[in-house]
Amino acid sequence: MNQKIADFLKTHAPATPCLVVDLDQVAENYRRYAAVLPGSPIFYAIKANPAPEILDLLAQLGSGFDAASLTEVRQALAAGAKAETISFGSTIKKSSEIAAAHALGVKLFAFDCLPELEKIATHAPNADVFCRILVSNDGAEWPLSRKFGCEAEEAVTLLKRARALKLNPIGVSFHVGSQQRNPAQWDSALAVMAKIFADLRLDGIKLELINLGGGFPTRYRRDIPAPEAYGEAIFSSLSKYFGNHIPKTALEPGRALVGDAGVIQSEVVLVSKRMGEDRRWVYLDVGKFHGLAETMDEAIQYDISSDRTGHLESVVIAGPTCDSADVLYEKADYKLPADLALGDKVLIHATGAYTTTYSSVGFNGFPPLASYCI
């Protein structure tokens, strides 16, 4: 945790649980990713953290935005973003959402199947469209599924169809899986994209854009490659497959811009060791239903620290609700100080992404996760 957040927690002593996001860290992350592939626009994945202060800051810095819904389109516009810097990246949009976004000036829409393409043609005539391609998610800590994207062969058919529907088939996108720790993972996907570009050129369609998607990681318990390593690996693959005709690229970081900028402060509600168990259970006042949903299947493993200095002991860590699914870490071997006691504060690090809006409205009567941007 940086000093700025430590000072805030000390000075303001906010009620727990709460998330504190350091906007300076967000700005630094943005500048670093904006330099990774010089000239490539950033579409910040709003869903990672739509706090107005974060969107305002990123709009000021010149970021574009990836919107998952009409509400997110409106949030970006409210932050001062220009409509032409917004990508409506969801492939599952209601007709009414497409029409409203189009009316607000949004020009760029994603699709991955014919019915969605036809909806866009009807409700956002002449829009720029890009097709989302299904690629391998090996190496991702939060892999995606067959829910999104189509095969390359189908993409070629659909992008031709886009032209017939008087849309502008501008390019392709793909997603290598969230929290992707392997920069080489973009390589095989880019080979596929190059083939799509080549196939369509034969039909007189010159694609311009590769949306490289998200997947850029933030640091949790394990080290991750630097942003520059992703830039180098991706540029190398682009050169390999496109030679001197590298298309325009765009990046959609979400987690990578806000994850390590945030810290959740939580209180230990109970520590118990029951007869017949070899580990203590540590119950926090924040859990799966109030911000830490990404601990599902223990996928995302946050660093957790406290001021205690006792020797480290293996523990099970759980949330405060009466739902037995609200256990954060049971299989991952977490160790916390043996003198950790109820009433102690703990810090859950790198929780700036996918926490506040994942929080339930009020499961078990607990309020949504509070958030401060400083």
Added chain:
Amino acid sequence: MNQKIADFLKTHAPATPCLVVDLDQVAENYRRYAAVLPGSPIFYAIKANPAPEILDLLAQLGSGFDAASLTEVRQALAAGAKAETISFGSTIKKSSEIAAAHALGVKLFAFDCLPELEKIATHAPNADVFCRILVSNDGAEWPLSRKFGCEAEEAVTLLKRARALKLNPIGVSFHVGSQQRNPAQWDSALAVMAKIFADLRLDGIKLELINLGGGFPTRYRRDIPAPEAYGEAIFSSLSKYFGNHIPKTALEPGRALVGDAGVIQSEVVLVSKRMGEDRRWVYLDVGKFHGLAETMDEAIQYDISSDRTGHLESVVIAGPTCDSADVLYEKADYKLPADLALGDKVLIHATGAYTTTYSSVGFNGFPPLASYCI
């Protein structure tokens, strides 16, 4: 779906997605469960659905309430419940919550370990306390875990300790797992409770209450035993283990009172069949992050219907967010009409429990699930 909900949806045509709860059905469910073990109080598990209209109705009908947090205690009181009809059933309570509930007149508190018992002794002196025992969850569709409850042997020690701490050790509780389809599952647990009663009697502690917990099911895709079958099985076990000295019992139904009283209406946003896939994907405007969290691992399988009459085809059903975890049913073989098309309405049945408050605040920009009690 009953006629009352059908009429409401037709007359009001509310925006989707939304939950509609029929209060008459809730009342009928309550009356039926109140008669299952005559004289046994019902502590409605507020967490299942804390809509004020439901709490008001149940308070009027004479129900007690099981609260998972101080907020739920306050919700019950606001509905007109008397403090002495409220059980603070969470075993993970902040000291401040215990003190506040005690100040509001709550007298009955749960615990399952020494530190929690000591908190209660300090912040709710002289309270009635019951110890939660860990029992088998075989047969439950949403099994619990080792998160809650202690072994019987430890319970005896703790209940003695309660007396030493000047609390009133009033009884025990256990939970056979949510959506428990086997009425015989209470039997082995009651054998354990009888042993605890007997052991403590040797120390001059006469327990009075067995809280039989929740677990009573609602009907999803599969038939369930009638409430009366649970009453008969439990009474038979009580007679077997307690003879002529059957203690006072209490029930904590949540899902069983509100589940089948609610229906979610949702709109089909997209239907697609991608190249190389043998099933169509049906994308709804409601998903895992906006009410249907219990589809996690496809545990709870809701009936889904539409007005379409085409022949039934296997489908994958997914929610609208850009999160690949937001797939409702992929392994469970759901079949929907082949002519189901985007813009169609579908009904998701028996969704009155564990939907509204599970909903996220605004993941992907989608608002929390709207709810109407009629």
